Amino acid sequence: MEEQIDENLRRVYAQATEEEVPERFLTLLEQLRKQPRKADKTPGGGEGDAS
């Protein structure tokens, strides 16, 4: 019985992971990238203080 549970669990989960990622997240990542970096460990980053 537990195998049936796990099998169904994995199939439902796989269905969710196989969906195409909505544009909103890719857009969000793009926007985040454009922000000036805070507390970067590596020096560099030619942007000045944007805020």
Added chain:
Amino acid sequence: MSNASDPRDELVQHLPAMRAFALSLARNPATADDLVQDALVKAWDNLDKFEPGSNLRAWLFTILRNTYYSMHRKRRREVEDPEGLHAASMSEKPHHDGRLAMDDFRAAFVQLTDEQREALTLVGAEGFSYEEAAATCGCAVGTIKSRVNRARARLIELMHLDDEGDVVMTDSATLAVLTDKPLA
């Protein structure tokens, strides 16, 4: 520039899993995607705290579930479609010898507690070890094991897989031990 890959570049790879995990928590696709959005922003802002080379997915999942519990969880045990799902689980179903309909499974799954869904998804679907799941959820390994076992038993019960009439593990002592107070 560091030699290791920048976690910022890796985030996109974890989006499908984040959405799936968020859905298991929020049980509603719109809330789940809002949850992922909030978690992504938080993750980005806190990437300086991420230990390079450590498990990025687990780290992201930790942020996701913390965001869920602090911001998006409305009420305890809220069921998304109480009438429909409840009816589905209460109806007498014949024994399923083969595979179960995924709808049956989903209807039962959303009735588990938050902590049970979370533990079962991490361990059973995502393949986290008990230790990784415990670290992600901020609780003891034994607690995760209980929640996973309890989740499975409850699903079996809800889907009438063990339809002998008696239910599994419902004596009051067990219930008292397994109340779903989050340990944090």
